[in-house]
Amino acid sequence: MNAEQQLPTLGDSEQKMNSTLQMQRDAYLKEGIVSAEIRIDRLQRGVDVLIKYNEKITDALNTDFTCRPREVTLLTDVGAGIAPMKHAIKHLRSWMKPEKRPTMFPFNLVGGRSRIEYQPLGVVGIIAPWNFPVNMVFAPLAGVLAAGNRAMIKPSEFTPATSALMAEMIAEAYDPTEVAIFDGGPEVGQAFSNLPFDHMIFTGATSIARHILTAAARNLVPVTLELGGKSPVVISRSADIEKSLGRIMTGKTLNAGQICLAPDYLLVPEEKLHEVIAAAQKAVAQMYPRILDNPQYTSVINERHFQRLNGYLAEASERGQKIIPINPAKEDFSTQQGTLKIPPTLIPEPADDLKMMEEELFGPLLPIRTYNNFEETISYINSKPRPLAAYYFGDDKQEETALISRTTSGGVCINDVVMQVAQEDLPFGGVGPSGMGAYHGLKGFQTFSHAKSIYRQASINIAKLGGMLPPYGKATESTIKMQLKK
Known part of the structure; x- marks a missing residue:
């Protein structure tokens, strides 16, 4: 085997993952506001590619499991991957609307206003398991894309035929600056979990989740863990x-x-x-x-x-x-x-x-x-x-x-x-050993968004009116008295 024929090394994979993360982050920042139309288009492409490849998915999963019923795959992987994307398409515009929040007294009386706007986080890492390898990529991807993010995916090495097919599907449906997928064994998974994502979701065993959290902690990456336990x-x-x-x-x-x-x-x-x-x-x-x-x-x-x-x-x-x-x-x-x-x-x-x-x-x-x-x-x-x-x-x-x-x-x-x-x-x-955080539907949109608090102050100088500015005096004492009232 000459140098040109050598298989990719872990170092090559790490370099590619890091460059893809930077490429996606740059594209996200350049894009600015991610409109509802753009988000819906990305979600619809996910629906379309799942429908197009549904029979190939059943064949790949049957190969990986040596016996995986076509009906089970279509119901629990393909259909269950399409459903959250369709749900997000249907409800996305209402999810994106700013939420008015009550403004505290006396700020509300003089025109102060409070709201929350949901902003994309940036780039989200998805680590998927082998038991429902297609569903567990596309279900979280629905929330990730609905929230306006980019995504990088690490599928399971236990389902190689399915992972290879998903790589083909993702490459067909998305530009690598939108969604990218990285196959490989535990070493690639470890390197993937070390990346400084803006959020990461892991679905799998509690024992592996401990390693995921340790890796994520190095970059203070917030993590959603979907685990299991003895139900x-x-x-x-x-x-x-x-x-x-x-x-x-x-x-x-x-x-x-x-x-x-x-x-x-x-x-x-x-x-x-x-x-x-x-x-x-x-x-x-x-x-x-x-x-x-x-x-x-x-x-x-x-x-x-x-x-x-x-x-x-x-x-x-x-x-x-x-x-x-x-x-x-x-x-x-x-x-x-x-x-x-x-x-x-x-x-x-x-x-x-x-x-x-x-x-x-x-x-x-x-x-x-x-x-x-x-x-x-x-x-x-x-x-x-x-x-x-x-x-x-x-x-x-x-x-x-x-x-x-x-x-x-x-x-x-x-x-x-x-x-x-x-x-x-x-x-x-889940809760405790069975997981951390949640997604699906509106909750998924919120999990993969930053709920940005926004307060608009009134034109009147409320600080001066309330005695919050030096020199302190009677107005200050009146405000303090009100705050300390039972």
Whole structure:
């Protein structure tokens, strides 16, 4: 291999990222006011390229996962990437309007006026995960572009075919001074996170988020973290068990449970345990009568995660834990070739010190704990790190209120799972170990904007009128007296 044929080095990538950041920042400053028309055009180009490349996206993701259903990709990556952009296009002009704010007494009486104007931040860095690699680029990009910013993107190295395709899509839809994408492994990701962006959003694991925050701190870059955690599902005695488990297992088997919002464990009344297990088995059998050769059941992303999930099961088995694979066709998963599928697997009454009860599962395993008194569910959830979501199934309003008000999670969904993420007017984000900040819809526009406070003073000299100028005297004392009044 001669010098001209050498592969790009990390130094080359760092240099290109730095020069692109400077190029985007220069273009942003030169552009000045970013009109609604320009923002809408950029958003529409995102919609157009997703529609144009939708079939290629399904092929790329199927390659990366070895089995990723076309329908899942179109619904959760392509469609879910288009929706926030369309939503932003529809509401952008109203979001951009200055907000009048009340002016304090006595400034308001003499003509003082206050307002907030939302200004673009500049250049935003987007670090996307592998589980929904297209959606997790275009969903935050909707807020970034709606706010009038430029963007640089680092996709996951775990989905190389999809990342390569997105690079083609981004290059077709945008000038590199508007949006640019940088592929590569962990070293490129580390260098990317070290860049002095005006804001950065990271979606991924809590363990990696710590490194992202450390890198961002060097340049005081504000960061939005979208993480995960162990999202609990509380099933009430008032719940319709069959209907509830149908929805729970739909969410748990979607993308083989490789979803930050996936149900991580169930809390069920102890006398309902066998009914819950039977309902889960029935729901899975209806959706997936076969799994191994079923193109509608997603494979685990790679060998590392496949071994991690099987490691949880091996530890539980060694501890004498009951394990219930839901395998309607009685297939032999040890013989699979080319895929890394794990059937939906229930683990009833798991020991609390198992790794599967300490770490986010991110796969089709579902532990089931039981409770006698509903108060036990609140105590158990509160004994754990704060999750991205909490789910409640039932019709008992007192229980529902208790779960919402006495536990802390990024969000709550009642009588379903995962569906809250599709509500564009609801902020999406975690709390504590499950995340920092939020986006989607108006909240996304605000997250990627600077809310600039603007006060216009009246023509009258309010400082003199209020005795705020030396020499101090009676007017000063009158103002002080008013301020100290109970």
